[in-house]
Amino acid sequence: MSAKTAESSVRLAAETWESLFRAQVAVMRRLQAGPAFKSLAINEYDVLFTLSRCPSGWLRLNELNDHVLLSQSSLSRLVERLGKRGLVDRMPAPDDGRGIRIQLTEAGWELQKQIGREHVRDIAALVSPALTAEEQQELRRLTEKLRASVAAR
Template sequence: MPDEAASLREASEAWEALFRCQVTIMRRLQKHPAFKGVNMREYDVLFNLSRCPSGGLRLGDLNEHVLMSQPSLSRMVERLESKGLVERRPDPCDQRAVRLTLTDRGRELQRKIGREHVRHIHELLSPALSPEQLRELTALTTRLGGAVGSS
């Protein structure tokens, strides 16, 4: 915990700066040609499924990692499934449940977009912040996310 509590104004200004920065960067990222076949929200689903060590997630678990309602996520998964990028498989731990997994095509597309996306992020952030500042930003946002997520 910080030694002294931030004032209401300081907390509000910090949040507004963080939020506006995120919106500005996201708008730039969304315009990148890598997101012509799938949009950033769809890519976010593919990305989260690609990071799953067990190879898949239940819809409710996936919903904890994305910023959208469960009904919106369900419709998106249906679209990704119709594009051949995601498939539903029985959950080996619970026969009543279904796990979402990437298809080979979905995994390949996620990797392709991911490589371009990371390069574009580098192009946007590295001229603005030094390596030390990027590490500090990572530490601060990780700490903030952990503190808010645990409360």
Template sequence: MTDRKLALEAWESLFRAQHELFTEMNTDFDHTDLGQAEYDVLLTVTRSPGMSARLRDVTANMLISQPSVSRLVDRMVARGLVAKCPDPDDGRGALIRATDAGVREFRSVATVHGRSIAERMSRLDDAELRTLRDLAEKLRGR
């Protein structure tokens, strides 16, 4: 059986590390037109086939509620970063597609943000990074 105290210590350490890194990396967005949440939407959409993803898949990758994601996507549509259309496979759903402008914005931020992530994660060697990735996936149930 898992040691409860150790489990709590591990959770707290993981939570605090994630929070500190996330806070530090928020500065990656200080001089851009994209916020962290918009970046996350575009990350999911641009990684999907045809740069198009179901709204429910975008929501599943976000740390905010479904109504908040819907409002965010609507604001992004208004800014011309994404387009939203009915999902032909789900009458209640929507497809989100990155526009050319959205892809350009995403790529300009992704370059800086990717460097920032690599720099901060360089505290770990490649074997530790693989272990961290694998453990995080295991905790996510994958």
């Protein structure tokens, strides 16, 4: 590969990332401003959503941290606030006295479902006019491929 080709490849990767990132920021800002997130911040919803997808019904705090875009300390404070609101239960991990596991309460499940239904409609209202069904499938395929490649490194 020539130096010019390598430079072009690097530039294309940077421009692609920039485009993906800017699109994500634009969509997230619009979603955050929508009616679905008047009672709960989007990062709080992310925690509820992640817990709702957990097959065992609970996750350790450090496992939850692997799935959300927050630092460990920010996540700990957020989970504490959600606990005070009665949306999650925190309990010591049975096999590790220092570990904490988290699960949704009934109120947390209900709020996640309520917001989730509205959130999905808001997503569809933004994405569907911009991309055909085939384009959406291709975008999903590409982003999953990118994510898998990053995870494999």
